[in-house]
Amino acid sequence: METPPRTIEAEIKAPLTDAGTFRGELDLHGAERLDHRIQEDRYFDHPVRSFKETDEALRVRITTGQSGCKLTYKGPKLDEQTKSRGEIEVGVDDTDGITQLLEALGFEPVARVSKEREVYQLEGITITVDEVEGLGPYVELEKMVPKEEAEDARKELLGMADQLDLRELERRSYLELLLEKEDGDES
Amino acid sequence: METPPRTIEAEIKAPLTDAGTFRGELDLHGAERLDHRIQEDRYFDHPVRSFKETDEALRVRITTGQSGCKLTYKGPKLDEQTKSRGEIEVGVDDTDGITQLLEALGFEPVARVSKEREVYQLEGITITVDEVEGLGPYVELEKMVPKEEAEDARKELLGMADQLDLRELERRSYLELLLEKEDGDES
Numbered sequence: 083m084e085t086p087p088r089t090i091e092a093e094i095k096a097p098l099t100d101a102g103t104f105r106g107e108l109d110l111h112g113a114e115r116l117d118h119r120i121q122e123d124r125y126f127d128h129p130v131r132s133f134k135e136t137d138e139a140l141r142v143r144i145t146t147g148q149s150g151c152k153l154t155y156k157g158p159k160l161d162e163q164t165k166s167r168g169e170i171e172v173g174v175d176d177t178d179g180i181t182q183l184l185e186a187l188g189f190e191p192v193a194r195v196s197k198e199r200e201v202y203q204l205e206g207i208t209i210t211v212d213e214v215e216g217l218g219p220y221v222e223l224e225k226m227v228p229k230e231e232a233e234d235a236r237k238e239l240l241g242m243a244d245q246l247d248l249r250e251l252e253r254r255s256y257l258e259l260l261l262e263k264e265d266g267d268e269s
Numbered sequence: 270m271e272t273p274p275r276t277i278e279a280e281i282k283a284p285l286t287d288a289g290t291f292r293g294e295l296d297l298h299g300a301e302r303l304d305h306r307i308q309e310d311r312y313f314d315h316p317v318r319s320f321k322e323t324d325e326a327l328r329v330r331i332t333t334g335q336s337g338c339k340l341t342y343k344g345p346k347l348d349e350q351t352k353s354r355g356e357i358e359v360g361v362d363d364t365d366g367i368t369q370l371l372e373a374l375g376f377e378p379v380a381r382v383s384k385e386r387e388v389y390q391l392e393g394i395t396i397t398v399d400e401v402e403g404l405g406p407y408v409e410l411e412k413m414v415p416k417e418e419a420e421d422a423r424k425e426l427l428g429m430a431d432q433l434d435l436r437e438l439e440r441r442s443y444l445e446l447l448l449e450k451e452d453g454d455e456s
Contacts, residue, residue, distance in 0.1 A: 128375075129316065129317060129318075130316060130317045131316075153370065155374065170366055170370045170373060171366065172361050172362060172363040172366040174340075174359050174360065174362075175360035176360065180340075180359045183340065183342045183357045183359060186342050186355075186357060187327065188315075188318070
């Protein structure tokens with residue numbers, strides 16, 4: 083990667099037994115509910131790198147009620163425990179256009195991830211409760227910070243996970259989980 | 270290229286002796302002056318393909334008075350005489366962001382082309398008079414058409430070139446002309 087990303091997405095993910103129960107828990111902690119949306123993510127692989135091997139991702143995200151889409155590059159994870167990684171995201175006015183442009187450059191569509199997402203805010207941390215098609219309910223704790231604050235943010239997220247009784251952390255992305263599930267279903 | 274582009278940019282380019290004289294000519298023909306702008310184009314090369322060899326281009330275009338930028342992919346030229354080629358263009362809300370994203374994916378910035386551009390319309394054809402930094406004045410005749418109308422558009426453009434007394438056509442892009450000039454200056 084030639085240019086270092088400007089901000090770090092510090093992130094923790096955990097599977098949930100039941101999304102409704104967890105949302106009740108968030109209410110008790112005083113979390114503010116910000117948003118509800120349905121998202122479709124289209125992932126692409128690089129013409130010559132395997133993003134699975136390099137631990138990168140390129141994604142086109144379409145969100146209900148928003149025009150156009152977001153194009154996002156995610157760099158490799160920065161540590162073993164959390165999902166923190168460099169991220170560059172831009173808004174694009176034409177979803178079909180950017181999809182065709184990426185394909186013309188040799189990027190191959192590899193998977194789609196659809197989910198219903200509820201977003202909360204608690205103590206400066208974004209808490210996202212997802213019902214992921216084919217995977218079930220998950221929660222993500224997230225904070226965008228300058229690169230040099232990544233370690234502090236990581237500790238903060240782990241503290242919040244503890245507070246919310248999230249014991250089993252998941253480092254794999256929804257994309258990875260879905261692809262592994264597909265592999266399992268096929269074998 | 271996996272996906273065929275939706276529209277074709279039928280295009281003819283010719284060098285001008287003097288931009289002012291040619292603009293006078295356009296006025297006499299009743300051309301309508303649409304726009305005046307300054308553009309900076311940043312060209313990128315593919316991580317593993319040489320766009321110079323494949324006759325493709327990937328460009329970030331910044332235009333005075335417009336927010337964000339345009340990201341444009343141009344496919345190989347489709348015939349020998351004109352500059353017609355497939356084109357996919359999308360608007361992006363963050364010029365620095367898309368530049369960093371492209372570089373993270375392995376696309377390398379190769380050149381910048383700056384020009385002052387005046388745009389006219391005549392008989393359904395877009396006529397662009399450019400003062401190109403380092404190259405001088407050029408004119409481009411252009412029409413965006415569905416792929417199946419490319420041949421008709423090509424003939425129409427050649428007819429207009431004849432009408433405007435443009436004898437010497439130039440198939441090379443400003444990028445190619447600038448890179449060749451640089452090579453010439455160095456040798």
